[in-house]
Amino acid sequence: MASADKKTDGLLSPDRRKALETTLRGIAGVGVAGALIATYERSAEAMPTQAIRPPGALPDERAFLSACVRCGLCVRACPWNTLKLADLGDHVATGTPYFVARKVPCEMCEDIPCVKACPTGALDHALVDINKAKMGTAVLVDEENCLNFLGLRCDVCYRDCPVIDKALTLEMESNPRTHKHAIFRPTVHAKDCTGCGKCEKSCVLEEAAIKVLPLRVARGELGHHYRLGWEEYQKNQGPLIKDIIDLPDRAPNDVTPPSGVPDAPPIIDPTKLGKGWKP
């Protein structure tokens, strides 16, 4: 530097200046590299929706990436070759395990070998009952193409569901197209769905009408302060607020009385309403 020969003591001495410069250059370079890795990490957290983590995977992706050492022991333990380690370009954090249900779904082994093989707990060893797994949840994403919705009795997803009649039921309703046939509507109950993906794999369509999605995509979440009045009423065996004044229901004669729950909205029989009424 130009000033190096002017003063030779203190911070400006050539040796100290050089040492300082070298150190600063090192820190700056490494710092930039660190910032790049951190940015890369942020993008690695975003996964494509068809990439499903193995059973017991820590639900928060960041928590999972803090625990998974990308060793592939779960992949090796899987007897069905369901799991695969992400390669570069898979848009899943490289080296982490995932599966694509439409290719090979999870067969829900009772002894969950993948979880047992995980050395770090990225797959939570607290999961001992595979039926409690929450890899994701099935969603019937396309009612317009689902054969059952078209009035046929395909039912393949329902028949293939390992948690049949709990996670996936057929709900009968009238077919509004013909007014005389039934529609057996495949209905997912997320509480019991493990996200194994057998339904998506078995869907006979070119592109599955029922798909397993990660919970973060598939599920809504109530406000944490929300209370469902009817559930609270049941739990409490009565209203939560004691001595509430139950005013007499003032309703027209053609409205049926309330259902026993105080202040529940009246059940309106639409046939008894006047002609101009719209819901």
Next chain:
Amino acid sequence: MTAASPAPRLNREARLAAQEKLPERSFLARHKFLFLRRLSQAAVFALFLTGPLFGLKIAEGTIASSMTLKALPLTDPLMLLQMLVASHWPEGLAILGAAIVAIFYALVSGRAYCAWVCPINPVTDLAFWLREKLGFQAKGWQPKPETRFWVLAMTLVVSGVTGTIAWELVNPITHAFRVVVFGATASLTFVVAVFLFDLFVARRGWCSHLCPVGAFYGLLGSGALVKVSTHARVACDHCMDCYAVCPEPHVISPALEGAKKGFSPIITSSDCTTCGRCIDVCDRGVFRFTHRFDASETTTVPAVRSNCSGETP
């Protein structure tokens, strides 16, 4: 580099012929530890590949964490450290595995990991070899060897800040492993990048200057037992062959040139990868493997060239 020695590798034969008529050591003897290392590196892969290839499961997983014969868990301790910094408390298996690995390298030789196990070592060695073959003169960009410790600190900081095992996003070691053991071909990108970096950008750039894993194992092995000793340093004729071949040449001088200053003949720096190439290439039998407390040395110049095992004739 200290002593002026124009292109020492090229005139070895001539030099030998001029200096003394000694029996030529065989090619095998001059590459003994190199072959042993390549064998060791290949064996690591082989243990993981017998399962997928022949159905004979020996080691499963990768170098990040593995299970050998369903009995021996091994986990990379740096991986565990990043995990802890990212505030995940692992299962006992990972802790046990990391403890076994850490104790092994702390006792034996920290950077033996780099020279004898790491799959990137043959890659950067190949880049170095090619660089010499092609006669690249410029060392290229040479960051301070200490930079790797900054990189190590950075990986831990980024792991802490992002709450993830940050280095694994780019770690060429585990990428290379997944290429071979799991067929993750696209992961070859990072391996090729390191090769090209070492070939065109920086001589011995990755392993000797930047890699935080090597830095970590170096720190881990700062009290390790296995060391290289310049026990016959009196015989040194300053041909510079050892400096030319050593991936961390700065570790040699204090021992080799330190007799007058009263320094021990033991190469003490934890940067030394205990690769043994110096033992291989030294025609004077100056170097040998020994333990850190063996400061014994030969005081008489050997009449004939020692063999490669480092035993004083």
